[in-house]
Amino acid sequence: MRVFQINTFCGIKSTGRITTSIAQLLEKQGDECLIGFGAEDVPPMFQYYAYRIGMPIGRKVHGAIRKFLDMEGYGSSLATWRLIRKIEAFNPDVIHLHNLHGCYVNVKMLFRYLKERGTPMVWTLHDCWPFTGHCAYFDFVGCEKWQAICDHCPQLRSYPTCLWWDGSRRNFRRKQRAFTDIPSLVLVPPCHWLEDLVKRSVLRMYPIQVIENGVDVTVFQPAPDQVCEALRQRFGLEDKQVALAVAADWDERKGLRYLLEVAPVLDERIQLVVLGLTQTQIESLPTGILGQNATASTQELAAWYSLAQCLVNPTMEDNMPLVNLEALACGTPVVVFQTGGCAEVVDDTCGRVIPKGDALALAKAIMEIASQKESMKNACLVRASHFDSQVTYQKYLALYKELCQ
The missing domain is CATH 3.40.50.2000 (Glycogen Phosphorylase B;)
Incomplete structure (x- = not known):
């Protein structure tokens, strides 16, 4: 079995460590895994699994588009085209998505390709960004617009930060078109709290399976x-x-x-x-x-x-x-x-x-x-x-x- 994972990080921070933990388990049972990532460096022990999506200059350009036009996920066209070629060459049996924000991938291009390819997909939702028009979380301000349609975003200055144009309504519609009607997609929230939110979102039509985050107890254990x-x-x-x-x-x-x-x-x-x-x-x-x-x-x-x-x-x-x-x-x-x-x-x-x-x-x-x-x-x-x-x-x-x- 060949699995292609896509995430902002590889081997670092919480989501990056999750991707490499999965890759190591796959390798132990004789399967193959490649991790496409967009940000920062990869620890040497995990470089075997890693494929860098795009270049730092591309992320900076994408970041500028996000900062002024609220277009997180709609830059990085060349990087995404190359990512698609890499996926084609690897020819995975399963594609596993994680965080797609972070100015490294064009979600419109990527999902158009994924729909055409038809490969079974898993999407681990590490936050709420996939079903909002802008933010990764909305508890802090008590916003419920994401259940119908986002507009006049109260968190424009929160991550992913935008300083000028409010594109939350446009983004919500774009995500709704891009992220729906995908065959063989299973959503995986790591907790029941997020599962409940997904069931009230525009992604509620997909099957959902809760898989909790895990901790490497061989590393995190009482120190001498x-x-x-x-x-x-x-x-x-x-x-x-x-x-x-x-x-x-x-x-x-x-x-x-x-x-x-x-x-x-x-x-x-x-x-x-x-x-x-x-x-x-x-x-x-x-x-x-x-x-x-x-x-x-x-x-x-x-x-x-x-x-x-x-x-x-x-x-x-x-x-x-x-x-x-x-x-x-x-x-x-x-x-x-x-x-x-x-x-x-x-x-x-x-x-x-x-x-x-x-x-x-x-x-x-x-x-x-x-x-x-x-x-x-x-x-x-x-x-x-x-x-x-x-x-x-x-x-x-x-x-x-x-x-x-």
Whole structure:
């Protein structure tokens, strides 16, 4: 069996790691996989699977079109033409789509080709962009226009950011034409929260199968004490209880402002550590918060999770964040807001789910959980075992085989 995956990233960030996990499982059983990706570099260990879609200059031009004309997904014509040629040469039995935003592919061209080709398709929906006229999420502003038709977008300045023209109505219609009437397409949301949204969207005619995100428990596992102690000494945290927060991009929806609110009221023994900040964000942090850039090392990230008393994830809009699973797999309880699919992973045995936006309740939960890590550690590991990527992503392989029959 030959599978061609398409995603913004390959081998990095949450969606990129999902694509390579699937590729490795396919390879183990003697199948072939190629991953077409559009952004950033690929770790050396995954370059065997990778095919770069387009060039950086093409993404910049596409980004300019998006920035001023709200046309995410409608540039990159040459890159998409070459991608189509690559798909033809690889001749896959299944095509697996992931995130198609990120200024690297022309969705109109791609889907016209995919409809003509008729290859069975799987589309993992990592966010809501496929069925809105602009945004990737809409919970933050409570918008419901996507259920009928998008227009006068209240989130034009949110990702994918546009500074001038509101093309949400046009985009909605274009997506509706491009993404419907596709034979042999199965949609895969990673949580039931997103499944419910899809069933109310313009994509509701397709079969849906929930396949949860998985965590590599061979990488994300409790780190040795000496590794954690070395990390503590490196950052002067020897006498502190660490409350850790991790994100790839700390934009508004990720809830950084709630961390700024809770930091002053936390017990003085608790040190709030935030990973994934830009240098500008780090320089603007108040005293009491230790900010760091993102770490490229999964081993170091696992060590951070392991030494922390809890992971704090104040995201206001999300699907099924991998950081929650990664922390649990390292034996660390998680404190989250009631948003997206977070509550489908975290319960009172392995953390706390807090009403969205309640900073006081968030602070209380952090202080409560920080003193209970050892008693909750085993429950965290058991919970994480249900999301072992070796198990969850086997469901994709079973789905591929079913579609090929």
